[in-house]
Amino acid sequence: MLSVVEYGQGAPLIIVHGLFGSARNWGVIAKRLSDTRRVIAVDMRNHGSSPWAAPHSYDAMAEDLAEVIGAYGGVAEVIGHSMGGKAAMVLALKFPNLVKRLVVADIAPVAYSHTQQGMIDAMRSVDLGAVATRGDADRLLAKVISEQGVRAFLLQSLDVKARAWRLNLDQLEADMAAILGFPDVPGHFDGPVLVLSGAASEYVTREHRPEFKRLFPAARFAKIPGAGHWLHAEKPREFEAACRAFLDAEAQK
Template sequence: MLETYNIGAPTERPPVLIAHGLFGSARNWGVIAKRMSERGRVVTVDMRNHGHSFRGAPHDYPAMAGDLAEVIENLGAQVDVIGHSMGGKAVMVLALTRPDLVRRVVVGDIAPVGYSHTQQGMIDAMRALDLSRVETRGDADRQLAEFVDDAGVRAFLLQSLDVKARAWRLNLDQLEADMAQVLGFPEISGTFEGPVLMLSGGASDYVLPEHRAAVKALFPAARFAKIPGAGHWLHAEKPREFEAACAAFLG
């Protein structure tokens, strides 16, 4: 089962389950989860092949949705789900295949479509690090800067580096092997009739007007909202605004 992190005490509200994106981990969501736990129980997970969760094939959305379903069944209650990017696709597949487990869905800056960009460059950059020369996170950052210009992206990737063990908490081989699955979206028949919030970054191009038909075909009750000035990592760039939008939608 996935590594899970429980914050807050159960209340009359459904628990909130948060699924992170590619190369992320539950710890990326620590601050938001802590603040949201003032309203009730919040559960964050390390997705398969990430963080402290198990390594395994395949790394595709039916498998990831199955992992999330197992976590929810162990909780013994219907949940609200929040997923960002890869995690957003996983919670969409979860809602479509196991609607009995899900009350409301927040999807962070991703659509149920295939994308043409690749994250292979990030995998290559992480592999290029000479971990034998890494004593501190600063050492790793200086090496990574040769391949990744953006300091924010480097900081995000380095959250998955265990400096002491000199190892990535990511199964880079499996993520590379299944990158086409991660970028795509499976063919699924049926719909999820419950409330869905498609929350995107105003400065991001991941959710476009031409994606609305695909969203509405699967999620007829979907609503769309944007966080002005936020890019793809909207929860990291505008955490208070992201949290407020989720709180208002989840009720």
């Protein structure tokens, strides 16, 4: 089963990170939401402490998540960001009885044309044999990535002592087309869905709404002002408040 980090008690809420992320990226938000729920943040396959496995497809990731939910009572609320949002959508479409409520953070059920290959190349460029501290790794990574925030995010997946990335870069590279795409999943999920995007992000547009509505008829849409794609990191309190308001309101119906 996937590696997980648990917080709190009560009905389960699964948090699913995006590409190159991990459960630890979500620690602050998970802890805050755990005041009324049992929050389970997962490491997706080929990330963090979870097994390395092929393929890195959304069908496989959805089955991984179904296994986790099965271990926590068989039904859960789910929050998924980016790649994790796509995996959560496929989970809801394939196993609708497992998902009570779904928050999709800044991603649409469509194929994207950009690539994340540059991030893989950047991580591979770091001479891990020359890394004794995280600062060493940051200085090496700075040669190819100028944005400090991006470097800090990637370096959360570096095991400095082991001098190794906690990411299966080879598998992620091999399946990049599938990660950027979205599978053709029959059916639809009729449960409550909040599509929460960053107002400054271009990942979710009005043109995506018909496809959301086809697959998720009850989908509602909201934006966080001033936030980009990494809305949970850029505006954590606003993100938490929006998720809490949606999940709690739906739970009371």
